[in-house]
Amino acid sequence: MQHFPGYTVDLRRGRRRKMKEYIGMVAAQTAQVLLMIVSKSAIADGMSNYSFVFYSNAIASLLLLPLSLIFHRSVNRPPLNFIIICGFVIIGLLGFLAQIFGYTGISYSSATLATTLLNLIPGFTFILAVICRMENIKFGSSVTQVKFIGTLLSVAGAIVVTLYKGPPILSSPLKSEILKNLTGQPSTWVLGGIFLAIDAVFSSMYIIAQALVLKKYPAEMIVIFAYCFTCTILSGLTSLIVEDDLSSFSLQPKKRLLSILYSGIFGSAFQVTVQAWCVRRRGPLFVAMFHPVGIVISTFIGVIFLGDGFYLGSLLGSIVVVIGFYSVMWGKAEEEKIVAGSRLEDQHAPLLHDVEEQTTPSSS
Incomplete structure (x- = not known):
């Protein structure tokens, strides 16, 4: 195997950099799970989606x-x-539409159904990334097949976690009232499911559009500021047109204020900025693949902090999600190795050619 100077050092640096991206996305998904809880609580307390x-x-x-x-x-x-x-x-427009349809879907249905349907995002994002030529696809390639199968497994595992309970493995005598409110199925859950499916489409389009913008303008915080500012203007104008009662803008009771503070700081500023940073460095599919992982995170949050039980369906579904997730990550890593190897060969080919010419004995 040919080794080039500095290759090992660059490899180690690359691994450390990738670990930061994995940690960042896990933190972002944790913030997203908690955002679903606080948003459901605030909207149920009388706040409108627009406010x-x-x-x-x-x-x-x-x-x-x-x-x-x-x-x-x-x-x-x-x-x-x-x-x-x-x-x-x-x-900004795509993100605004995704948020409005998402929060409307949650208000009509439940956070459980929202978590299930938002796991359509990896599939939609994969299709759009292929159409926009952001993902390499060769139908006869094992790497492409692994990525495709891994995406399907992640979505399937997330659905298993959400919809299949099974016998309890760890039971808790405590049952959080928050979880009862989040998992209850209102009579309008079909309408809520439609809104959430539309949210998944707009979210996928937003991730792809964000990747295209960041490719031309690689300044994540400025891009996300412009995104949040656009959403602020659009939601404010829409509220003035649609809302008959502006009391939904009231920050009382205190629960509303705490909910929007969390949403603004961690749900929008922190989470969206970290996702944009990862989109620029690893691509849209990398970020989308963490949505099924969010199901696993929400399960453990429920078990550890909210007194929920741990069931066989959660265990099996989590295992399937992890297998699918690592399959896609393996496929992307193999693609990166191929690209890096071809670049190194292109860079060092002239040098090696010169060395061979100098070491070749003269025929005279």
């Missing part, structure tokens, strides 16, 4: 504006142009 989206994105915008100016100073800030600004508006 919740408005406050969340307004708080995130106020946080991200100074941070984006600090982290992306004028000396290293990419230049803005009309196409980039249009990209900001597009991802």
Whole structure:
């Protein structure tokens, strides 16, 4: 095997960098799971979807504006142009529609159904990434087949965790009232499911659009500030047009204020920025594949902190999710190795050719 100088060091650095991205996405998915809990609580308490989206994105915008100016100073800030600004508006519109349909679906159904249907995002994202040529696909390639099967397994495992209970493995005498409210199925769950399926489509389109914008403008915090600011304007204007009673904008009782503070700081500013950072570094499919992992995270949060039981369905589904997740990650790692290997060969081929010419004995 041919080894090039610095290859081992670069490999170690690459592994450390990838670990940061995995840790970041696990933290982002944990924030997303908790966001579903607090948003369901706030909307059930009388806040409208539009006011919740408005406050969340307004708080995130106020946080991200100074941070984006600090982290992306004028000396290293990419230049803005009309196409980039249009990209900001597009991802803001797609994100706004995803949030509105998502929160509407949760209000009509339950967080359990929302968690299930949002696991359609990896499948939709995979299809869109292939269409936009962001993912390499060769039908006869084992790597492509592994990625495709892994995506299906992750979605299937997440559905098993959500819909199949099975006998208890670990039972708890405590049963959280929060979980009872989250898992109850209202009579309008079919309508809620339709809204959540539309949310999954818009979320996938948002991830793809975000990847395209970040490729041309690699400044995550500025992009996410523009996204949150656009969502703030759209939700505010929509509220003024649609809402008859503006009392939904009231921050009383205190539960509403705490919910939007969490949503703005962790649900929008932190979670969306980390996802954008990972989209730029690893691509849209990498981020989308963590949605099924969020099911596993929510299960453990329920068992450890909310007094929920741990059932056979959760164990089996989690195992399937992990197998599918690692299958896709293995496929992407193999693709990265192939690309890196071809680049190294291209870089060192002229050098090796010169060395061979110098070491070849003269025929004279």
